[in-house]
Amino acid sequence: MTEISTLGEFVLIERLTKEIELTQFTSIKGVGDDAAVLDFLEKRTLVTTDLLLEGIHFDLTYTPMKHLGYKAAVVNFSDIYAMNGCPQQITVSLGVSKRFSVEDLEDFYAGLRLACEVYGVDIVGGDTSASVTGFAVSITCIGFADESKIVYRDTAQDTDLICVSGDLGAAYMGLQLLEREKTVFSGKEDLQPDFAGKEYLLERQLKPEARKDIVKMLAENGIKPTAMIDVSDGLSSDLLHICKQSNVGCQLFEERIPIDYQTAMMAETFNMNVVTAALNGGEDYELLFTVPLHEHDKISAMSGIHIIGYITKPENGCHLITRDSQEMPLKAQGWSSITE
């Protein structure tokens, strides 16, 4: 392993960025100047940013650096898709303590580059510096969209259908599984944890994907959502964002929440309520959106999209309708790392 201190800053940056090529026509100038230069012609520019810190957002005991790079990029792409836009560029800032090697950073960049290749995004800038402890990653993603295509959070309407892509709760169950097996990872190296039949849960936690395909499918079917958000904090929390910002209420049907078989099995093993995991687990990176009621048939015919409820007037409040038809107030129990 190569200690970072054996290279200078500029040699390190050169080594990390040497394989980066610009592939998007909107990227005019990338890494290597005071700022990157982009050209979006007549489109609107979208910007989103995320800061990921070791010990809070990820645990390197069971997260390979390459996967971390992939995920760090993808969670930002997801925010651009949630605006009905197209991600185009990222900038990457890293804070790195002495326990990391040059090869660790190269693995991280390999993951970043892979994600960028898969989604058609350029790395156009960044910054690598020391940190006192641990690994810090800040990624900013820039994208574009036609003005008329952008979908905000605050424009859901009474009677709209609430839709979600894919399934929920799997990333959270994957995290529970990894946490349980953590001792095996860190202690006895010979003893490999048994993840057979749980691959989907691990993949959802360690290598999530952003739903570019759903944005494309909606466009091809001529559907523009009335409001959209990506499920990062958890279904409850993110649906409440839409409702609060749009000044509407909602009815969410428990039995309609899409849950994968592996997620349900794992929840049973852990003696957890799988619906709670789906509502509050977060990190699903699925798209949660509303469409006008008259799109019902079109949406129903699209695979991978589930109608899970509908929007109401604000005075009706936000509720979960349980399987036994009880009306429970919907609560945001998502994000809490700062309050614990």
Added chain:
Amino acid sequence: MTEISTLGEFVLIERLTKEIELTQFTSIKGVGDDAAVLDFLEKRTLVTTDLLLEGIHFDLTYTPMKHLGYKAAVVNFSDIYAMNGCPQQITVSLGVSKRFSVEDLEDFYAGLRLACEVYGVDIVGGDTSASVTGFAVSITCIGFADESKIVYRDTAQDTDLICVSGDLGAAYMGLQLLEREKTVFSGKEDLQPDFAGKEYLLERQLKPEARKDIVKMLAENGIKPTAMIDVSDGLSSDLLHICKQSNVGCQLFEERIPIDYQTAMMAETFNMNVVTAALNGGEDYELLFTVPLHEHDKISAMSGIHIIGYITKPENGCHLITRDSQEMPLKAQGWSSITE
């Protein structure tokens, strides 16, 4: 003081962002959705990012949170000016450990907002999360420029004049002063350190400004630099960036390097070589640029700009010409926090 844990994430973000108003016509939608929406019409978009970590880039023993917010914004604006562009928006991500209060974060945001007000920039997004230790700040700045006005680093030409704004080494001497007085700050609270006559040094370290005025003055005088960079790592290091990327050499004259009286006095007190401080200290946030030789008279007539050398053919190498006419190779001794 209010513990951060007494507020939830969303209440905290609301409290920090409630006074943020969008003032730039390029900002369509700011904080509160998956991404910000910007409109640069026919201009090129510029993007730059910086990650600042406690214990590496700043020391909160002597850095007030408000100053840190101001500086964190300004150093990013400086990168956009160094492209001959105009900063327009920032996104702000914070990682915050438990030892910080809500008021600390409000002070930080007050500094950010002040910088944004002074420079005409909007805060359009961000992210606040927990950190295991210390304070982490990641800021991305977005700006614009006419395609024809953008100045890169790699376009300096043989015979160009090398110019720098303001004076150099003061921020570094301010840092030395603060480090010396650190025991006074942290230990005996009654005993105030004596900073009389050293205010300029402290201001340069704690509340630097970006040279918007120089960019404006150059434009008003019809001068477009051939290459430009901001002095963040140190004059040596940043001039070498221009030379390396432009594939040229340089002759830099020691006696021409602008140094303030307070900087010189402080260096004498510390028994340090003031030229070394000016060459390698960094954090000056002055603009270092090259102009064609025929602009000599115009540049000479402009106050606050110093001609400190000239560009040569690459085979001549990069040299400092000392006061006694010796030719010394120019070395980058700037940034080293990751290698120490």
